[in-house]
Every structure is written in C-alpha cells, then in structure tokens.
Amino acid sequence: MLAMLALIYWQTVVYATQQTDETIDAEITGLAEQYRQRGLAGLVAVINERSKPERGSSMLYLLTDQRQNPLAGNLSRWPDLEVQADGWMRFQLSDDGRRKGGPHIAQATSFVLAGGVQLLVGRDLSEVTAFRNRIVAALASSGALMLVLGLIGGIVLSRRALARIETINRTSDRIMAGEFGRRIPLKGSGDEFDRLAQNLNAMLDQIERLMAGMRQVTDNIAHDLRSPLGRLRSRIEVALIEPPSTERYREVLQQTIGEADHLLATFTALLDIAEAEAGSPRGQMVPLDLASFARDLADLYEPVAEEKGLRLTIETGPGPIEIRGDRHMLSRAIANLVENAVKYTPAGGTIAVKVAGDGGMARLTVADDGPGIPAEERERVFDRFYRLEASRTTEGNGLGLSLARAVVRLHGGTITLEDNGPGLVAVVSLPLAPEAG
Ligand SMILES: Nc1ncnc2c1ncn2[C@@H]1O[C@H](COP(=O)(O)OP(=O)(O)OP(=O)(O)O)[C@@H](O)[C@H]1O
Numbered sequence: 001m002l003a004m005l006a007l008i009y010w011q012t013v014v015y016a017t018q019q020t021d022e023t024i025d026a027e028i029t030g031l032a033e034q035y036r037q038r039g040l041a042g043l044v045a046v047i048n049e050r051s052k053p054e055r056g057s058s059m060l061y062l063l064t065d066q067r068q069n070p071l072a073g074n075l076s077r078w079p080d081l082e083v084q085a086d087g088w089m090r091f092q093l094s095d096d097g098r099r100k101g102g103p104h105i106a107q108a109t110s111f112v113l114a115g116g117v118q119l120l121v122g123r124d125l126s127e128v129t130a131f132r133n134r135i136v137a138a139l140a141s142s143g144a145l146m147l148v149l150g151l152i153g154g155i156v157l158s159r160r161a162l163a164r165i166e167t168i169n170r171t172s173d174r175i176m177a178g179e180f181g182r183r184i185p186l187k188g189s190g191d192e193f194d195r196l197a198q199n200l201n202a203m204l205d206q207i208e209r210l211m212a213g214m215r216q217v218t219d220n221i222a223h224d225l226r227s228p229l230g231r232l233r234s235r236i237e238v239a240l241i242e243p244p245s246t247e248r249y250r251e252v253l254q255q256t257i258g259e260a261d262h263l264l265a266t267f268t269a270l271l272d273i274a275e276a277e278a279g280s281p282r283g284q285m286v287p288l289d290l291a292s293f294a295r296d297l298a299d300l301y302e303p304v305a306e307e308k309g310l311r312l313t314i315e316t317g318p319g320p321i322e323i324r325g326d327r328h329m330l331s332r333a334i335a336n337l338v339e340n341a342v343k344y345t346p347a348g349g350t351i352a353v354k355v356a357g358d359g360g361m362a363r364l365t366v367a368d369d370g371p372g373i374p375a376e377e378r379e380r381v382f383d384r385f386y387r388l389e390a391s392r393t394t395e396g397n398g399l400g401l402s403l404a405r406a407v408v409r410l411h412g413g414t415i416t417l418e419d420n421g422p423g424l425v426a427v428v429s430l431p432l433a434p435e436a437g
C-alpha cells in the first residue's frame, strides 16, 4: 500500500515540479532568441507583453539595467536571491496586490546579458504547492482509509477462521467427554475447514467402526468360550452327584482334560491370530519353496483323506516356487485349508492342491467338490468363530480361516474363496521372493 502511494506521489508531484523547471528553461531559451534577433528594445516589448496581468500566467519576469533599475517585467524589484543546491534560486514572493493568498514561494534563475542588462525568469510556485498539498492530503486520507478497511477486513477474516477452529475444538471436547456419535458440523462451502472437518469425521467413523468390530470379536469370544466351560462344569457336577466310583471319576477327568485341551487350543489360535494381525511374525521370514512345502503338506494329509474315502492330488509344476515366509505360520494357515476340504467334503470326493507362480505372485489353490460356501457367506467365514449352519455338527471353532487370512496378509498376500462348481476353491496369492543375485 505504501509503495502504491509513493508511486502515485512520484507520478504527480514530482512530475509537476519537473514541468515547472522545463517551463522556465523553455522560456529562457525563447527570450534569449528574441534578444539576439531584436535587441534590448525587442526583449523589453516581449517581456512587457508576457507580464500583462490579464494573461493570468504564473511566470515571473524582471529585466534591469546594471544598477538594478527595473526596465520591464512583473516584479517591482530585484529579490534577495539565494542559490539552492539544485541550481535554482528560491525567494519569498510578497503579496503585491496582484496575487492573492499571502506570500508564497517562487523559483527563478537569472542571467547577465551583454551590456550588463540582468534578466530574471521565474515561476510562482503557489499553484504547484497547492497541487502538491492536495495530492498529499488525498494520499494521506486514502492511506488512512485503506488502513482502517484493512484492519477491519483482517479482524473479520481471522475471527471467522478462529470461529471455525473453535467449533472443531468444542466438538472434539464433547467427543472426548464421551459423546462418540457427535461429528463436526460442515458449512457445505467445501473450503479447507470443511475438508479438515470431513477428514476428521471420516477418521472418527473409521475408529468407531474398528471399535464396533473389536467389541463384536470380544463378544464372540466370550460367548463361544462360555458354552464349553459350562459343559465342563456340569459334567464335573453330575459326576459328583452320582455315587462315588473311581472308574467313573477317571472317565470324567479324562473328558475334562479333553475339554481343557480344546479350550487351550482355542486360546492359542486366538493369540496366533492377534499376533499375525499385529504384524509381527514370531519366527523369521526365511526363503522357502512353496512347491515342496505344499507337497510335504499333501503327503501329511494324504492318509487322513484316504481314510475318509477322499482322493487328494497335488500338482506343482517342475521348478521351485520361491517365496519368503514364516514356515510355522504358513503351514498352519495352509494346513487349515486342506483340513477344511477334508472335513467338509463327503466321501468319494476329490481334493486338488495346485501351486503355480506367475506375474510376481505365487498362487496356491485348494479345490474340493464338496457342498461349497454360498457367495454371500464367503466373506463372513473369515470372521472369528463364524461357522456355517451346516457345519455345526463337525468339530471346529471357526477360527481356521481367520488365522489363514491373518497369516497370509502378514506375508503381504491375499486369500479368497471362490466357487468350484460344485465345491469350494481357496486361492492364496503370495509375493514371490525377489530374484537372488
Ligand atoms: N472347503 C469347505 N467346504 C465347505 N464349507 C467350508 C469349507 N471350508 C470352510 N467352510 C465353512 O467355513 C467355516 C469356517 O471355516 P474355518 O476353517 O474358519 O473354521 P472351522 O473349520 O469350522 O474350525 P477350525 O478351522 O477352527 O477348526 C466352516 O465352519 C465351514 O462352515
């Protein structure tokens, strides 16, 4: 703002002052020309003509002889001249009745012409001064106005910004105080504050969803552990009511150990899932060949499948399929897929395990021709403790697929269930190990 005002001042006042200098210079050149052509008499005539008051000119002239007696001009006497640093002379012009407004400053320059005649040419600066004063006054008042408006604008704008931040603060205070459902109100203008509020709201929604998920899991755990514990307790109670018999006690204790083992296995599985989901493998990630890994696993389950009247085939291609992984965790995850296929496929069925590598990913599939899983349930079976209605009679906790997914994700891979028409195919994709060397 200051720079702009300075520029305006420069463009007007300084320009006007320069104009004065130039006018006087031009006048001198003109008069010198007259003197050369028409002599002293001609010069006197021209000056008298130009000094006539009715011309209303602000130019000042004075022509005197050697003794400073006026010959022509509109100044009555030779002023007390004082040469300034810029080469111009300035003097007070007293009010001679012809000019109004009291004494004012004039600017002039003087010469001695041939023959001792002295010439003074100047200009009354009252107009220039008045002009400058008006400009300075106008600049000062507009500067003051801009300052006031700028201040008001600044205050209003910052107030508005602070008010929005205050709203966010108030809302977060209430959320911290326990109103978890509360959200930051939006203005709908789509500005930065709205976007900030939107992001914070989305974050709160996400946290709420995660918390609901956690609550669901803990509820499920509590519910699913209650029934085996209840069974365990009533079995012991019944044994105590019955007439004492070492034989019977032994039998009940053995059953109790079985139940306790089952509970322990459930807890172990839950802890394993939690650990895998936390993203920290207990063992080391080592290079391993998924093809031979799957062949070993198939060898292990071959007798179990055969016993149930199932055929288990394995197809891996000739070469090794190198990945990096935690051997123990991966074998638990993949074993569960084979186990599920064996468990849920009725006698006479076929289970096919295949391993292939393509496009930077290793692909392991376990396909069966059993009852399969309806499309709308294929995601839910990955939830902890979730089992299909039809499987209630078979052994199991509903934790196997949760563990498999957590482990595969820990290895940077994905696991999905697809239709095998009929049956189910579990597809595991794991990143191939980067080529060594
Ligand atoms: N190959 C399959 N064919 C049909 N249904 C399956 C198959 N695999 C899984 N399911 C269904 O998905 C549910 C969840 O499987 P998951 O492996 O998580 O638990 P589970 O086998 O019941 O118990 P766990 O593996 O903990 O012993 C199973 O209860 C079953 O209903």
Ligand SMILES: [Mg+2]
Pocket: 336, 339, 340, 396, 399, 400, 401
């Ligand atoms: Mg299972």
